[in-house]
Amino acid sequence: MSGKKLDVVFILFLQVVLVVLFALFAVYDEHYDKEAYPMFQDVHVMIFVGFGFLMTFLRRYGYSAVGFNFLLGALIIQWALLCQGFYQLNENNKIKLGIESLFKADIAAATVLISMGAVLGRTSYMQLLVMGVLEIAVFAGNAVLGDRVFQVSDAGGSIFVHAFGAYFGLAVSTVLGFRSPKTEDNSLEEARYTSDLFAMIGTIFLWLYWPSFNAIEAPGDGQQRAVINTYLSLAACCVTTFAISIILSHEHKFDMVHIQNSTLAGGVAVGTSANLMLEPFGAVLVGVAAGAISVAGYEKITPFLRTNFGIRDTCGVHNLHGIPGVLAGLIGAFMAGIASESMYYKTLYEIYPARAEPNVTATAEYTFLKPGLGRTAGEQAGYQVLALAVTLVLAVVSGVITGLILRIVKLGQLSAENFYDDAPSWTLPEPVAPIKKSSAAGCHYDNPSFEPPFTNGASPPDVYS
Amino acid sequence: MSGKKLDVVFILFLQVVLVVLFALFAVYDEHYDKEAYPMFQDVHVMIFVGFGFLMTFLRRYGYSAVGFNFLLGALIIQWALLCQGFYQLNENNKIKLGIESLFKADIAAATVLISMGAVLGRTSYMQLLVMGVLEIAVFAGNAVLGDRVFQVSDAGGSIFVHAFGAYFGLAVSTVLGFRSPKTEDNSLEEARYTSDLFAMIGTIFLWLYWPSFNAIEAPGDGQQRAVINTYLSLAACCVTTFAISIILSHEHKFDMVHIQNSTLAGGVAVGTSANLMLEPFGAVLVGVAAGAISVAGYEKITPFLRTNFGIRDTCGVHNLHGIPGVLAGLIGAFMAGIASESMYYKTLYEIYPARAEPNVTATAEYTFLKPGLGRTAGEQAGYQVLALAVTLVLAVVSGVITGLILRIVKLGQLSAENFYDDAPSWTLPEPVAPIKKSSAAGCHYDNPSFEPPFTNGASPPDVYS
């Protein structure tokens, strides 16, 4: 209990710090963006149902998957409200909270939950909480850097959320697993029939509401494009994932790992350019590419990285968020490089404010116009690539540092025999005695009326449980 | 793998064709119906969570149910965007994609997923894809026929979606099953405890969001009536289903098949007239009738059709979509026959444009007014019946043809021993070894502290798994 007591003190201390910070800084925003509320709720479902259930695929880690996702998400949204608010203090040094703050906090939480996917099952909840608190601080800074300094466009957060979260998580995972014994038993790093079905709840809700995720921050009339592009990319990605799964899986059948994850890669890959003039066929192509690359990542890259570099990635976030996030960043740079006023009219300067001339002013028709930096399309493309590169470097560096901190501080470190198991953290229910309708007595099973019959009392392990 | 390779090539070929067609025809609609977005997302959940999980009730077909629903839905929404768009090309021969296109594509997908319910477990994913592609082409034509030629009102799509999908699927099922051996083992065509609970996720989300399904296309102030009528009809249908289930089920207890399906029949039966002046009590009555008829269908009609005509219907779509769809069409005809300007004021001509006089023009107050055909109420009722009849004929004929094509082309046809089983299509997890908290050794079980006790090591099949 002594280690546990420390856990409790630490968690409650974090929560008290949050109370104090809210008391010092947070006030209500008088502006109410009621129209954004339904999309906010869609994103909210993605964070807690989507991510939470997606990670329940492990056979004995369902409580932890949905539970730690819940705990971590609930802490991080509070912390993100503050971290993001510190960069937007008003004239009284206050953070104004409105619907926009809430969905931005949820999106920030996604970053941490993506990282959690890389280390799922090999980290204690304490390690996850510390990781999340540190990660959000860096995440918020990087997002402000991209938004204000580089002035890049990343509507769906594929660079700042997905790529950042994935590579941060992989860095943490690598540092935590460095020189760990190679002989450990990983028989629990598998799914079971029902756990795969629970995971599909997460997958489907993520897939359904992803258009809201990519559209909610898109300015002006780009919001509908963000919805349509994401819808199309995800649809094409889903179809492609099923096809490629047959080719690349061992038994040449559909593999649930791919269906649960790679079907979503289209939402990531289209994210940065979701609100842009990608055209419907472009969105479909992005989805096809994302699905194919993601499945290939699961079958080829993840095993390669694990075998050769000891990089473990429980949920394969590299294939769902990492590679597709980088792809999204590059597509976004390409789209920035071809963006012109003839494609976007004046909204070009709503999407890329730095492209506006320094002497521009708002008009009654174009209220969003404000002085920019006079960037060319090529320069904007360059900044998009720069922001991507800086994000990757920051993610890896801060992830490595976070991993080292977790190794040094030893907060609830798990020994390998407790990996992927709910038992160390959760009170588990008593075993369930099978109940039978008809009597079954003796070592020989008397009522072999079920298919397939088995020869005696031995009840073999069940595939479908 | 060779057959599988052909599968992959075929799926990827379909996806490439879609890319080309999107490139040739699809552009963004500049009009953004943001208000429709929340209802679109409700419908989106119905298609992929609702239908997907509803079909997970089979004990060993959960992956396929939710997975094939996902694959088929993702392909069909793309195809439906195009098929429906071809009938609405703009002056440049382009299809304009907006939120309305997306929810119409989702609704089209519902048609195919209903048909899938009739053949669930006895068709390969390849057969489902081919079926879906063919079905949508006919569906889109029939919808245009009803909308432009017959000019009928079917707000919730009970005629064009539910009845069409059900009878198309039953026709396919009958053709595919024609002269199949009667002795096949159907022990897998059953639920298990957890699969029934997964199915309830689908049921409840369908039931909850059905008002959005019936209201999303309802013009003008009829949208609120569509919400209220559907809400009431479903509530009454749910209560009635529970009651009738006790009477008609074998053990005179609630039967999950009824609860999962018949509770939804009220949404179908009220669909055509959801936006009409049905009055609240009328909506409740429709729900009562639908629930009772649907349960009776499961207990009496489905076994009758199967025994006497060899018509198999895995999910009982005849009882959830077929009969209630026909009932909806007839109620819609009745409501059309009594519709008058005194009931609807000028919105009568928004609901039934053909009833407007040929010389009418829009006014500032009634922007929707346009020249009609001067139909009487009785004539409109007649056209409503005609559209229903034509839909049924088209569904059966095109379903039979589709079934014949599937028999001839032999795309991944399943042998009977692979029916209702995930194993042919999915990589399944390794069997799960039960884990125990306390030790259990010997053939005699040493720790009989669980209820109910059983006498030795034999672990009988478990009802609750």
Next chain:
Amino acid sequence: MSGKKLDVVFILFLQVVLVVLFALFAVYDEHYDKEAYPMFQDVHVMIFVGFGFLMTFLRRYGYSAVGFNFLLGALIIQWALLCQGFYQLNENNKIKLGIESLFKADIAAATVLISMGAVLGRTSYMQLLVMGVLEIAVFAGNAVLGDRVFQVSDAGGSIFVHAFGAYFGLAVSTVLGFRSPKTEDNSLEEARYTSDLFAMIGTIFLWLYWPSFNAIEAPGDGQQRAVINTYLSLAACCVTTFAISIILSHEHKFDMVHIQNSTLAGGVAVGTSANLMLEPFGAVLVGVAAGAISVAGYEKITPFLRTNFGIRDTCGVHNLHGIPGVLAGLIGAFMAGIASESMYYKTLYEIYPARAEPNVTATAEYTFLKPGLGRTAGEQAGYQVLALAVTLVLAVVSGVITGLILRIVKLGQLSAENFYDDAPSWTLPEPVAPIKKSSAAGCHYDNPSFEPPFTNGASPPDVYS
């Protein structure tokens, strides 16, 4: 069957009475509050998915939990539409149904489903239906009393819904269980691994959509405050619940009972004052207190009440709805006591109409202004406490009477051996024979490649099923 026949006749009789009442009283409201629709759907999900799945945690009561919730909810929303409407008849003695009616009916249903949680597993569906019908009649009267006579503010219904529902249910539970044998076996009053995961579906959806529940009735610009306060309170409550669960649970690990329930207490505790100037830190503090108190309730108060007073509470509604509801009422009274025009400007009189002077009239800017009672802040606080006290007394008295009626009428009373079991009410699937991938023959299990190995054919009860 004879008892069952009576059940069916009774249910159908109720449904027919509803038809008649709808025919006599219900008409469509011509006003359509389309903006409220998305929040209504959120609440709708809470009632049927949230409450329904939350109660599936019992190992052999999943069908009943989600099914009875469905049946009861569907009946009660119809009945609540009428009961609430009777207090708002228009000049023609008609009830006008609009979106507002629907979400108010859903919220009323929540009251009954909370009470159901107290008696879950020990009551037949018939008893639940009778309980619900009686409860709604009292609930509707009490809500009108609070709204019109006491003129109190309770945006999230913590007093009128949560506290009322909890104490009504506890009263029913106590009367029903009075002098029942203490020796009964309660081994089924436990969870299993999968049932706990199904319950988490309910928890998470309740937690996500709770801001809509607390905000949907909040007038004017208080709606955004209601969203933010609820979001913050729930986040802080979730974090606190996890921490306190470690301290108070037997094994000093997270306990699913707490995670499923106490994480939600913050939504209840902040309900009455959700739309008030609680300030963000105040909302967080309320959440912290609610989580801690709720977990303590599960570990200390519930066992105490059960052991000493025989009060049983299957879902622990006392800790999720009862105590947090009372807390909410007291916080609401405090906030009323400090409310001033300097805090709320003129919206003070929108929140507390009784505080307006008797001679006030609406202005173009403040359309909601109308003559009030000239109450002081202190008086308003007093009325808030009075309404809470009256609610508690009414809940207990009407609950006791309802319990007595259920004891006397003996509608489908369950004997103790049928408690917490689906079998008496549901047709259960045939037991599932485990299917194996590799052969397993003989009493000795030949393929002990699974972890943990076990020594022979005995398949011990599985923790993870």
